[in-house]
Amino acid sequence: MTVTATPVREEAVPEPAAGRRLIDKVFKARELAVAAVLLVMLGATQLSNTEFLSEQGIKDLLLNATILVLVATGQAVVVITRNVDLSVGSVLGISAFAAGTYLQDGGSSLIAILLAVALGALFGALNGALVSLGKVPALVVTLGTLYIVRGIDSIWVGSQQITADDLPNGFVDFGHDGIWVVPYLALLALAVLAAVGYYLRSYRSGREMYALGSSPEAATLAGVPVRKRIMTAYVLCGALAGLAGALYLARFGNVDSATGSGYELTVVSAVVVGGVAFTGGSGSVYGAALGALLLTSINSVLPAIGVSSVWVTAINGILLLLAIAVDRILALRVAAVLRKQAAQLRSARHA
Amino acid sequence: MTHPEPETTPVLALEGVSKSFGAVRALRGVSLRLYAGEAHALAGENGAGKSTLIKALAGVHRPDTGTVLLDGEPVEFHGPADARDAGVAVIYQEPTLFPDLSVAENIFMGRQPRRALGRVDHASVRRATADLFARLGVDLDPDQPARGLSIADQQLVEIAKALSFDARVLIMDEPTAALTGSEVARLFGVVRTLREQGAAVLFISHRLEEIFQLCQRVTTLRDGAWIASEPLDGLTEDDLVRRMVGRDLAELYPKQDTRTGEVALSVRRLTREGVFTDVSFDVRRGEIVGLAGLVGAGRSEVARAVFGVDRFDGGEVEVLGTRLKPGAPSLAMAAGLALVPEDRRAQGLVMDMSIERNIGLTGFADTTRAGLMNRKAERSRSVDWAVRLQVKYARLGDVVGTLSGGNQQKVVLAKWLATAPQVLIVDEPTRGIDVGTKAEVHRLLSALAAEGVAVLMISSDLPEILGMADRVLVMHEGRLSAELTRAEATEESVMAAATGRTNQGSAA
Amino acid sequence: GGTTKDDAAKEGGTAAAGKADPNAETKKDLTVAFLPKQVNNPYFTTADNGGKKAVESLGSTYKEVGTSSGTDTAGQVSYVNTLTQQQADAIAVSAQDPGALCTALKQAMKNGVSVVTYDSDTKADCRQVFVSQASAEDLGRTQVQEMAKQIGGKGEIAILSAAQTATNQNTWIDFMKDELKKPEYKDIKLVKTAYGDDDAQKSFQQTQGLLQEHPKLAGIISPTTVGIKAAAQYLAGSKYKGKVKLTGLGTPNDMRAYVKNGTVEAFELWDPAKLGALAAHTAVALESGQITGQEGEKFKAGDLGEFTVGKDGVVSLGKPTVFSKSNIDDFDF
């Protein structure tokens, strides 16, 4: 066939106004929906109970969120690579106990924290190895390690427990002190969050995690070192679960063989609410952190406005559903609006 | 001008390469040499082993025997990354994009320009992408996510990606299958420039005229075996076909004359906001109506809305007098409608299921007795159609994803022809199908029309439209811009309507 | 028509009991199995170790089985089944649920296994004897008395309990409420009962909630070892430390740090080891035929002295111990 036609698409699409583009972006940002829900909720609670956002209240909110934020950050990274780590609760538990045992014998706080992080990273590496080398479904593998680590933990811990009495005072104080209303633990979590977020956004290897989650085949063809990236994600997730374990110890001053059991569901909820898709490749750790903040805040809001604890579970579930449903409906609306805009643009060009 | 085999060392070469998948011997001792500054074509029927050969070159498959030579030295690519680092850029037959990432990131993944401290320079990624698109004459937004791009746009992104490498070797597996003439022309322009700058090019296409336009030398494969490597000068299309098929070929567009009957498909003022507007047309029994247009004109969208997989905002669709409920493909099927979709991997086939089950998916009404599956009926229905369409397979229970691209396309056709539709919509029915089979598909469509089936054929292959259609509808930016009779329809008139430079012919 | 609650009630229960022979010899070489609510729970480990010592001193074999979750009723049922299968001679069980174990326990008794409940009871006809850690009444009332003492007899108080279904806690709370009706507590107002589900984090947040909702709160009673510990940890790290009083049931080891740093003045508990020992003695006495679980029967329980079976087959350990700065270092459990 002889091609005589001149190239067709020479008339460039008019560059959309920068302002509109910004608005689109803002509307598309799922994090915003979560943040809005959070603010409305906190505001409303403050109106009905002025104690809620008192100095102590804010401190409590931040402290409560800290541990979940850390674990959710790690989980989000794993989920972005289209995997999942269900063993985080077990890893948190065993790392907390390890740190506690070390401190009980008179160790230093810093080394205890590092120990917990290292132990967590070790279990993360185990998960990562099983998932990436075996190329097997992460859900099953980490459900397996959830049981295995919990089992090892209960055999090791037995009926022992670490109580505040066993811990150095400095460590326990670190668990609740802070600078004005911002506890040290929250500062630490924030720093970790920012670092991980920045890494994912601004480094090749971080971008490759998104690529990998978005399409594993395409990632292989693009030369992304798939195993290495999955490994990194799991090690990071494990390490953060370990860190969270150490902070749990500082915060609650108490660890036994059941510490952290069932935590995986809370973490997964936080990640989901925060808009990180389980199909991989989308969402951000900031979203996951906001999700974590939202979930823990609900648990503080309900008692604070005097809702009987009998209702808490139900309201929790319904709010979770509302959060994801509203987010989804907003997204659909925005998509429809954008489609209409495109139509107008096109017919304007057509005319 | 003749092109004798250059005396220099080939940039990239295969020597005696074999590759088997289980019992299937996809490549048997094949050799191939790519020289700097030369465009080399690879020809062969569906399933001949072309894609497999490319994957061996690109480090996706490790050859069972034989070697890959880079600058005359044997190399072992342990993965696509190795090949890429050696300067080999590949466009695979099926686009492999990251749907969640922006087009720009897709192109530069793993190679993003960096700023201090190894941070990715997002701005220059975007700028470089815009430059590439300008070079190719594509008006995609670099920030747009890859999800939702049409097959053609995906293919363009893949092309941009391959060009961005400034590679020594550019390998393209059917890059033009989804493209219309103008994009192909642009692509060829760019590729010629690259070749003149000293790149070696390997090019696969089932459109033989493209091979003659672009390439200097051709290698032919048949059933995984090497047949010939020769200059294209002095070769005719018929010679090439004979090498590929081993026999002479029937007429490519065997249009039978048919008597058109009553209106079978009637579409009235169909609108889906932002996608297409006010589309009305009829297709009569016994008629083949071509739907032409540029990539992105919205043809596939119309087909999908008619069939009911997409909803529409206004208008109505009637099949043989029955008004269809929007958004209900099962009812459309019951009314006698069938749609062969454009994206066989995502829409046409369940890639992880067997050939038999895939064909069976549309035939539950025929293959159930008292609510239970009748395995025998299911099997014979599938065998029947797989054989009629000459699908090349080892066993009917094989997973459809292991078939070659063209054979997958045949399975999609089989799946829908088996429903004995009254109205058949085919969207790019011969995309990726070899010349031999293409003629077969055309004969089949003709025969169906002769039997009184109403056929709506969407195709980006203009000769196919002109050769097959009784009537041609042309779409431009979501609207019908022309309706041409077979006599009126020429390359010029269709292209004019497709690019919106027309007043001739009025919208139906 | 159909079968309703009223029809079912008419069917009535069955209580089978032979005759007790107080002078029967204490049998040896029995297998006595302890089935706590949750293994690995320090409280139950202490109790069961008490039981172990007693069983072994009586020349029998001790074993402990159980679930690792405190709310896995189905698991507990299957452990009862397993023990029946293994033909244990006697089971001492702390029931996660008063009803759920009934079928299994009745089946065990039918198979000749003696069944004692300890710490947490089932319905009365599903076991022979319940060994109670102190009378529920004593426990409920003394906690209110202790709290009243600490807050000087007036102010708002709240209760932080375990699960809403926890049988023990609910009984004690009923007695607390009853005690509060007395005129000397007219200035004390119980403003809320919250449930922390025996989960450290939940109890923690419930405590925060109580304090935010009731800024004038003077004290919290937490009749659960997990709850009191979590509440103490929160108070210790907040501005309420020492201002809001906390009492309830806790173990000395858990609470030592908080008593010493002034977060908690005093709390109480029975000695779980003694509870376990008494359960062991009761089980062996039952299996030996010295008692059958009828009211008024008496038996000797080694060092613990003589006990009498009360109404509904309940044997009570005695009054709880109050722990404070002065005596807490004398205990290690």
Next chain:
Amino acid sequence: MRWDSAVGALLLVLLICSFSFVDNFGNALNLSFLIGNTLPIALIALPMTMLVISGEVDLSVGSTAGLSGAVMGALWNAGMAIETIIPICLLLGVVCGLVNGLLVTRLGLPSLAVTIGTMAAYRGIAQIVLGSDSVTDFPTQYLDFGAGRIGDTFIPYALFPFLVLLAIAVVVLHATPTGRSLFAIGASEEAARFSGIRVKRLKLSMFVTTGVLSALTGVFWALHYASARYDNATGLELSVIAAVLLGGIDFDGGKGTLGGAIAGVFLLGTLQNAMSLQNVSAQSQIVVTGVLLVISVLGPRIGRQVAQARARRRTAAAPPPQAAPST
């Protein structure tokens, strides 16, 4: 060998070993305990298998069962006849399933997220409905049905209805268009839609079925353990999912058999029973379950690699084809 047959074989081996080496395993009473305690998981595994094959999951099954039990208890306390209560509970299951299904199919939300939400919501509603009550005084003939067995055999009464449901499920999944469609949806939802399969409707009906069977399990649970409490069947979802995964059902959808899933359920049940009889502690049992799960996914994978390696060695041993001629 396919993984589901492997699990079946493993179950067989385990049964033989347990019969020969584990004291008290083989007697009728123990077997009836084993079956009775495994039935709730097996019951829910039926629809869960289909749901997972169609690419979705329902984590709210345990809570639906709990809610059904709680409503049963509350209505019973209110004096309603049990013959009326049970249908009401099943209807409730329909509603629970509908809520899940509509949120997933109409709003297009991921089922994992939706059912984490409803898991909490249903459990919470159960808590509101029944509070701290524990209802135990259901009529004896019903309790006997829930917990009893036929004479002195190992067969619990409740086994029969289960077998009927199992047969129906096997036929539906493996021999009807519905089953075929479920596999297609799980493997590629878009391709299924383009094939004229009514994806949303099928998915919705699967969620409803799961809801009903979960509610039925809730009723059975309350009768079997003679106790209706709001926290009945807590954590059941994880047991079901673990068993179904062990049985070779692929969580990405599109693969698996009901036979494999049920073999997985009874493999875990038997293993737990045998280990308890052998006095293996609860903690070690958890570890064993975990290891089994990991093996269940690594096993087939390693098997495949070994097979491939062997095949490669065979081709390598064969004489190399002639070098191709070149021009």
